Amino acid sequence: MTDSAAAQEPGRQIQELGELTQEQADAVLALIEDAARTDGTPAVSEQGRLQLHAGQRPGIRHFLLSERGRLAGYAQLEDTDPVEAPAGELVVSPATRGRGHGRALGSALLAASGKRIRVWAHGGKSAARHLAQVLGLSLFRELRQLRRPLADGPAVPEPVLPAGVTVRTFVPGQDDAAWLAVNAAAFAHHPEQGALVQRDLDDRKAQPWFDPKGFFLAERDGTVVGFHWTKVHAEEGLGEVYVVGVAPGEQGGGLGKALTAVGLRHLEAEGLPTAMLYVDADNTAALAVYERLGFTTHEVDLMYRTES
Template sequence: MTATDHSQVIVSALLSDDESRAAEEIISAAAVSDGRQAVSEQGRLRLKAREPRQGVVHLLQRAADQAVGYAQLELPAAGEAGQRGKAGTAELTVAPDHRGRGLGRQLIDALIAEADGPVEFWAHGGHPAARHLADAYGAELVRELRQMRRTADAPEQPPLPEGVTVRTFRPGEDDAEWLRLNALAFAHHPEQGSWTEQDLADRIAEPWFDPAGFFLATRGDRLVGFHWTKVHPEGLGEVYVVGVDPAEQGSGLGRALTAVGLRHLAEDRKLQTVLLYVDADNSAAVRVYERLGFTIHEVDLMYRVQGPAQT
């Protein structure tokens, strides 16, 4: 008899306060055990939400009256379900004390049933247990997200394109214009380009948010680029997101904005290390970051599961 014989998965668009706390405890315990987060910042913010988010489903796994696993599923947008190449996106983790009992498979089976189609799930840091599950399901590796790091010294500041100036973000005033540019700059990005007012508001409300580290490039009255930096509680800086208007591509604006943010993290925040995330297939961005001294620290892998585990 396995743990799954006495476990159940609760599926809900919105967890209760007690269920949310239980899920957060599982995520925190897993992060301590694994040395990295099993659920992304976006997923953790959605878990805090007090109203359902369109297309987001929470799965809380319970056994012997305690929460033992958590998964979050983002379903394809309306009209995309069933289209070729469209899949639900999921993150999941099992409490460290309950691993090795088949609970991960039960969570993936529940995700597949809920999605009623293929599911793409993240293995943050390429966790060996996630790779094992991927093999069991005959999953296909579909995406590699690299975490790169460098020493937080101040790089040489390249010149800004003629007519462009830099200032910092003004909450409540720049929100709509920033969302417009973010959608334009990341039109083909699977997550970043779809940010909503709520996504931005969630981050502005976080303790780490600092408008002094959120740089905007303007040409006249028009926003044409940005570099949003982040400082983690453990003292790591992050190139959180850099975006440039496609009309400015090739002007050197992205490189100049990256340097502005790196100088801020090194000189103003006095940090020792800076990290960033970049898709492995974004070769142009990877080259820019490598020239700035970033090297690969670890990778997150995304696997696509078409159906039940292979027997």
């Protein structure tokens, strides 16, 4: 545990930890949820939230900012990619904003990463854009959240699978290794999704939202060649195209579009009024597919980085 040099404000302290206690993790999660009610979106990603209760993990560091003994902010640094700069996320309690806590946390992340960092600004809020500018970070990635109505929207097309391909649902335990392999191949270019390992899959399978009935695998001759994993956000009435992946040798043949339609039809049958998904703004091929399926941009997440 160390005190950050960024915490010079009287009454402010930043602790850097390799893991959180259950009490600390619960307090951070409550802070994230409180901020999300104000901001409209969580400031820390699903992966970051899963890592709150995950114990010590190589490359993961937590920063707790307290103001006169009370938790007022949180940041997380993930340094697990052998090529990309460490990735950071941060959040400040709405009740304590405007006191320099965001800058203090950002400065702590910069110091801990050796001033080589990527930082997410979920929702692309003006305050986050201003903080990135103050910290000397430059915009380099745009992630769009798209949405479309289901029951009251355009009809989801009938899935047309490539010849020789069949679809079934995921069997936990039995299909783990096959899914991890095709996911790694499909997202070899993606610094977050392509790096998932068994522990990451286990984390997701342990969540209340996990339902193998909404996790579809495409097979050719008994080999998994693609998948569509859906997710239900029950409180928001949203069905998510959580992730669609296609093995490199099967790309370009319409399998991704067919799997997307399979998942959307499942979400519609579950009675969900709206579907959502995330896609990189520079993935023009995927954007074109989703727009033809009736999706439009709902909000944008921005990633900033130090110049390298």
